[in-house]
Amino acid sequence: MFKKVLVANRGEIAVRIIRACKELGVKTVAVFSEADRDSMPTQLADEAVCIGPPHPSKSYLHIPAVISAAEVTNADAIHPGAGFLAENPQFAEICGECRIAFIGPTPQNIETMGNKIAARRAAQEAGVPLTPSSSKPPRWRRRAQQEPRGTVETEEEALSVAREIGYPVMIKAALGGGGRGMRAAHNDVSLVNLFKTTRAEAEAAFGSAEVYLEKLIENARHIEVQILADHYGNIVHLGERDCSVQRKHQKLIEETPSSLDAKRRSEIGNVAAKAAKAIQYRSAGTIEFLVDAEMNYYFLEMNTRIQVEHTVTEMATGLDLVKWQMRIAAGERLDFDQRDVEIQGHAIECRINAEDPANGFAPSPGAISKYVPPGGPGIRIDTHIYAGYSTPPFYDSLLAKLIAHGSDRNEAIARMRRALNEFVIEGAHTTIPFHRAVMEDATFLAAKAHTGFLETFNAPMTSLP
Amino acid sequence: MFKKVLVANRGEIAVRIIRACKELGVKTVAVFSEADRDSMPTQLADEAVCIGPPHPSKSYLHIPAVISAAEVTNADAIHPGAGFLAENPQFAEICGECRIAFIGPTPQNIETMGNKIAARRAAQEAGVPLTPSSSKPPRWRRRAQQEPRGTVETEEEALSVAREIGYPVMIKAALGGGGRGMRAAHNDVSLVNLFKTTRAEAEAAFGSAEVYLEKLIENARHIEVQILADHYGNIVHLGERDCSVQRKHQKLIEETPSSLDAKRRSEIGNVAAKAAKAIQYRSAGTIEFLVDAEMNYYFLEMNTRIQVEHTVTEMATGLDLVKWQMRIAAGERLDFDQRDVEIQGHAIECRINAEDPANGFAPSPGAISKYVPPGGPGIRIDTHIYAGYSTPPFYDSLLAKLIAHGSDRNEAIARMRRALNEFVIEGAHTTIPFHRAVMEDATFLAAKAHTGFLETFNAPMTSLP
Amino acid sequence: MRRSTRNPINMSELERYVEFMEKHDLSELRIEEGRDNRSIVLRRGPAEVSYAAPAAPAPAPSNATETPESVAAENLNGGDLDLIRAQMVGTFYRSPSPDEPPFVEAGDNVKEGETLCIIEAMKLMNLIESDFNAEIVEVLVENAAPVEYGQPLFRVKRLS
C-alpha cells in the first residue's frame, strides 16, 4: 500500500478519499486553492499545501502545481477524485512519468473512453448495444462504401444520417461529457440550425469541433453499471444504479438497484464487465446506458473515475470502492469474485446542492449559519460543510450527499423522507425542499421516472417546510 | 399499525423511536420535562406535551403524567424507550388497563425478569447455565432439606453459601440491575462487612432488602444475545454483542459479533431463544451472559426492553429493531425466521458521554458550542444534540452513540478510529479521547478485553488531541 | 394553586439570585428543590437561548399563546397580573359537570381556597383551587381542552 496519498480535489470527494486513506493507515496531503484554505479536507489531512488562487485553472486544474505539491511532500500516489483532473489522460501520464502512482485507470483507458467516438467503437467491438448513430449507421454505412468515421462534418452528412436513424437525434461533441456539448434536433430545420452551433460550442469548450449524431432515446432511463477491475484481469460488476432524476443532464437522485428484472440486471452487468475487460480497464469505473421503455439498453458512455453516486453501491454491497481503487492502484488483487457480490436492500442518494429549487435552481453560495444533519439507522452523509463554513462561489454547488439504505425501496424512501425532514441547513438555499417533494411524487414512488421526469415535475416546493 | 405513539422518554432514544415512527408513517407525541422544552425529540415529534418539572420522579417517571399525556393526545400506544418506565411492570399493566398498547413485553415478562431471583429460576428451568449461587447451591441445597429460597437473610447463611460456592462472590440485590446494587466479597471478613451494607442499600434503592449470593466469574466477558419474539411463538436470536468494556458496570463500548466461535455462537443463541420462549417472551429483549476464559457462559440477567446498544445489531443484520418492536406490539408476525438472519461484517458502538475521562469520568453538563459529527461509509450516529444544545444536569450523560460498521472487525475499528478523530464536540468534556485511546489499545485490538479491562487501562488520555 | 406553592417564592430571595447572576455574569440559573417541591429558573441576556429547529413540529396540544417560564415562579412577571398555571397534564374543565355553570368567569373575584377549575387526569377529577384572593382577568383555556404541565390557565390580579 502507498505511504502517502495526495488528494488532488476539494469538497466532499476530497473528504471521502481522506477517510479511505485514514482507514488504510495511509498519510494524506490535501492541496487547496486560496478559497479553500479553511476547508474540511485541508483540516482533516495530515498535510495541506496551497497550490494557487481560487480559479480552478490556476489551482485544481493546474498540473504543474499538483505534481510539485506531490513532489515536495513526497507523496507516492495521487487520487484525483471526481472532476478536475480525474479524466485527464495527460495528467495520468505525467504522474506515471514522475513515478507517482495515479489512483485510477491507465492513461489509455481514460483516452479511449474520453473520446466519445472511440468509446462507442470500443463498446461496439465488445458487443455492447449502441444507439443508432453516425458511428454505427444502419444503412448509410453500406451506401457510403467506406468505413464510417463516426464524426459528421457537413450539414449534408448530418441530414443524411438523421434521416437514416430517424428523428429525434442528438448532436454530440466527440470530446464532450458530463451532460455538456449536446443538443437535440427534432427535424431537418432544427438539425441544420443546431449543427453549426454545436460544432462551434464544441470547438470552444473542448478544443475540437468534432461532433457525431446519435438517435435520441426518448423517455429513457439512465442506468449505469459499477465496475471494479484489477491488474490481473479480475473484474466484477457491482450492480446497477438508476440515475434518471436529472436536471439539465446533472444527476440529482441516484439509487440501486434499478427496476430492471433479475435477468436484465445480470445481462447488463455482464455486458458492462465485458466492455471494460475489452479495453483492459483497471480501477473503478462506470458504464452508463440509456434504457428505453421496453428495457432495451444502449451504451451511453464510460466514466473512468469514481463517481459522486458510488455511495449507494457501497451501501448496498458493503464494499468500500475508494479503498478498492487504492488497493488496485497499489497492485493488490480483488479478493472476491462475482459470486461473492450481493446486493443487500436498496439505497438512494439525494444530492444536497447550494441551489434554490424555488428559483430555477439558481446557485446560492454563502456562509452556512446552522447545520443539523440527520442520523439514525440506514443514514449516511458525505459532506465537507459544517456550521460556519462559507461556500466559495468558484466551484460546484454540491454541499452534501444524503444516502438512505433500507431493506427494500419502500424502507429506503421512508428513511430518506424522514432524514430530509430532519436536515437543517441555514444560510443558503438548498435542494432539500426539492428532494422532499420528489419523495412524495407518484411517478418517483412507482419507480417510473425517466430522464425527462423533471421537465414535467411541478411540485409546490416553496410551500414545503 | 398504531396511529399515534407517545414516546415516554428523552434524549437519543426518544429521537430513535420518533425516527422509527416516522418511517412507519405513525404520528408521534413527545413528552418532556421543563428542562427538555427545546430538546430535539420535542422538536421532531408531531406533538409535544410538557409533563412536569425537571426531576424525573415528577416527569419521566411520573406514571399519571405520562398516561394523561397519552389520553389527552389520543395516543394509542406508548413506547417507553430504555430507562425510566421501560422495565416497570406496573406501568405496562396500567397502559393495558387504559387500553393503550405498551410497546414492549408483557407485564409478566418484565416482572419475572425484573426480580433477579425469579429470573435465575426461570433461566434455570429453561436449561440456561447459571453461576453457582444461593439460588442454585451445589451441596448446601441437599443439606438444607428444603427448597432454597435463593435469598440469603442472615450472615450465617451467607457465609455458608459463600464457602460452598467458593470466593470471590457477588452479593446482589434481588431487585437491582443495570450495574447497581452489587458488591464483591473476597473472603469471610469482607462478606460479613458488605452483607449488611448491601442489604441496607438494596432496601433504600429498590424498596427491598432481598439479596442473593453468586459466584463472581473473574475476568469474564459480558456477552448478550438479542432476541425478537412475536405473539405467535415465533422467536429469533440476532447474534450476540460483546459489551465487556465497562466502567463501574456501565457499558462504554459494544460490538457484534463477539469472539465466540461459530459453534458457541449458535449454542448461546439457541439457549437464549429457548429461555425467552420458556417465559412466553414477546418483543425485543436481551439475555446477558458472563463468559469465562474457557468460553463457558452463565446467565446474568435479561433486559426486557430495547437497549442502548441495539444499534450494532441493526448495523450487522440490516433489521430495524425498534420498528420490529412496534410491529410486534401491533400484532404483526415476524416475516422471517432464524435461517434468514445473517450477521454481515462487524459493528462497534462507542458511547459518547458528557464526562471527563481525564478526571475520573466526572459529569460535564453544559452548552455544546460546536458540533461537527463524522460521516462517510459505515458510520452511523444516534444523537439528540446539536450546536447550541444545553445538556441538562438532571439526566444521564449520554450525548451520542457513534457506530462504525465494516466488513470485518479490523475495518470497523479503523472506521471508528478515523470517525473519533473527525468528531468535534466543544463546550463539554466527552469520552471521545477515552475511546480514541481504547481503539489503540493492544488488549482491545486483540479482542481480549474482559469486564475488568478498564481497571488496568491507563492510556494517556489527556495527551490525546 | 394550592397544589404547588406550599413554600411560596419570596421576592427578595429572587432578588438575591439575580444579583448573584449579575455578579458572576451567569446567563441561566436553575434551582430544583425536591424537599420543597419547587423549581426556579432565571435567565438573563438579550433573548432566549437559540436552539436548532430540526423541523417545524406542531405546537403542544394547547391553545394558549404564552410559553411558561417556570411553573412555580408565577409572579416573576413583575407586572400587575399573575398567571395561574396547570400543575398536571390532563383535560381542563371549567364546571363540575356539563350542565352546570363554570366555577369562575372573567371579572369574578375568588377567595383563597376557592375552586377555579377541574383537571381530569387518569379518570380522576382534580379540583384546582386558588392559593390567594384574586380577580379573574381572563380564562385562557377552552372548556374540555387538553392542558400540559405549566400551561397558563387563568390571568388573574392578586388581591390583598
Place this chain on the structure above:
Amino acid sequence: MRRSTRNPINMSELERYVEFMEKHDLSELRIEEGRDNRSIVLRRGPAEVSYAAPAAPAPAPSNATETPESVAAENLNGGDLDLIRAQMVGTFYRSPSPDEPPFVEAGDNVKEGETLCIIEAMKLMNLIESDFNAEIVEVLVENAAPVEYGQPLFRVKRLS
C-alpha cells in the same frame, strides 16, 4: 515578483474597494482577474471568520510562520515592509547550485529584475526575480525547503 505583478496593485485602487465595502457594509470582497492574473481579497470585521477545526492537522509543509492573506496584494500590510511570496509550489533554493553562494542575503540591496532565488517545480528551475528595487530584510525560508503557493519568502523594504 516578475511572474505575477505584471499589473501591480495600486493603493488608491484598494482605497476605493475599502470605501465600497464600508459603504455597502461588506465583510469580504474578492476580485479575481484572469486577464491580469491577479486576485484581491479584502476582509473587514473584528476577526477572521471562525471555522470548525475537525482535527489538529499538521501544518502545511513549511517553516514560515505567517499566513498569506492574498498573494498578489503584497503591500497590503501598509507598514514599511513588504513580503515577497512564492508564486508556485516547489522547492526553494537560495543559490544556483549547492557550492555557490546565495543569490541574496539579508541586508543586500537588489534591483528590479535581479534574481532572488530558484523554485524548482516538476524538475524545472524557475528563476524568481524582484519586481522592484528593494532591500532584503529577512530570508524567511531555509534553503531546499518546500514552499507552497503564497508562502512568504522574503521580507523586504521597497526602495524607490
